[in-house]
Amino acid sequence: MQRGKLITFEGIDGVGKSTQAAVLESFLLRQGIDVKRTCEPGGVPVGEKIRQILLHEKEDLSNLAELLLFFAARAEHVHRVVRPALEQGQWVICDRFIDASYAYQGGGRKIKSGWIDTLVKWVASDLSPDLTILLNLPSEHIHDRIPSNQHDMFRASVSDKIPDNFESEEKPFFERVRNVYLKRAEQEPGRIEVIDASPDKETVSGEIIALVKKRWPETDNE
Ligand code: TYD
Secondary structure, eight states, X not given: OOOOOEEEEEOSTTSSHXXXXXXXXXXXXXXXXXXXXXXXXXXXXXXXXXXXXXXXXXXXXXXXXXXXXXXXXXXXXXXXXXXXXXXXXXXXXXXXXXXXXXXXXXXXXXXXXXXXXXXXXXXXXXXXXXXXXXXXOOGGGTTTTOSOOTTOTTOOSXXXXXXXXXXXXXXXXXXXXXXXXXHHHHHOTTTEEEEEOOSOHHHHHXXXXXXHHHHOGGXXXX
């Protein structure tokens, strides 16, 4: 069985990742590709519980504990969802993955990237995404779209409609997050594609689908 592809969506909060992940999922399904759409933090019951602690119940959590909880959720998600799906030949679309830890915990919270490298080695050394779509917004629009979880089937709870612990951060935090994402894209241009998220949703989807078709011509059947 040929291993499936791992496609991840990244970007700052409210940039439209979940909406675009759903559009890409529908497109791939129409091409007859078996797709598993999932998200981090979450995707498995224990991950959802950790998500709740990280986003809505954080009181005095240290930055290090936060980092470790994200990786605890990721270890479970990778073990139970991502790796099995890929091994069964499914294409996995994941709303946030390892780049988010570098951007938010490394950039936003200023944790040393070497510590994150170590956790990546433990948890997902064999799982570099085949493609990462980084939805980017100009700096001046950073706070315009926060909070915005309304389109997300994975996050329909009432508590997800109010700003969470990250959405309540100030602009400099998101500037740092965005800068790390862009730096990683510069370092890995073959994997990370930067897409301007400021146009309307259809324009952004069109760009994403075009780049998927170009990368994997077998998906170009329409
Ligand atoms: P997410 O639900 O994707 O937020 P949104 O849909 O609002 O974009 O992610 C929740 C928050 O968790 C988000 O603010 C980013 C943060 N996060 C990290 O800080 N580190 C991580 O490794 C991941 C996966 C998410």
